[in-house]
Amino acid sequence: MLPHLDAAYRLARWLARDEADAEDLVQEAYVRAWRFFETLRGEDAKPWLMRIVRNQWFSRARSEAGRGKMAPFEAVEAEAEAALQAEMDPDGPERRLMRLEDQALIRKAMADLPDEFREVLVLREVEDMAYRDLAEVTGVPIGTVMSRLSRARKMLGERVRRMSEEAGHGAF
Template structure:
């Protein structure tokens, strides 16, 4: 193995789980996610000369994100065109009433489904913030949006996720 690939692997393979997690949530499909992770790593390797140091995880995740979005554009165009208008979904009055069921009772499958049902932009910022623990600045860089949009997007995404969850739990009971 030559020195460049060794250095590349040492720097970027530790972020394989992060890359997969993001791709998996953006595509909602295990098989496609794996293909896209592989493609992203190859692209990252080709651009490696342009990597000026700094945050290797964010750099890789930006490439994963862009690769996934190109794929969505080719294969799930409709999904990208769905406007994420909060009025589209009237909020559930139950959500803030005192008798609301405890979110802690939601099971893993319900959670997974509630997150999958979110529009892709919401899913993306929630995954980067809640699962990857990234800062607003890092998310803004990766998703190519202003920091203010990250903050307001997160507020709406969390609200919507909560509603999805509560609805699912109501159906269950």
């Protein structure tokens, strides 16, 4: 009856990082989209619906931050790039995450990533969406999707490794 609801919820969950906020976000998005439900069955409606969810989130975040105060994507990306440079070589190989690694640790590291990085990670790794669809959801070119996703994966891997060390699991 409600197409792509689980996918919308999973994205909202990672954007909002709070159960109640995520549910509000999904509800707002569906109320916004409800008049298209008859045409929303197909797979090609999924990116469109996800885009509504993420736009709701970003416009809400923007209005909470005060008009004009929200940094544009380029600035967020540059900041993330600088953080990545400080942490590790962004062109270096990805760290291997352990299957038996504490999943709570991975989720905690994910929660600390910038919005734009969490967004592409959940769309790609959980929803298994294609680059083309990620570009449609996020409104950036495919080349930007690829570099953003690559940085997001490396930063997540690096942070998991560091948190794991700090937590006394030792290097692996």
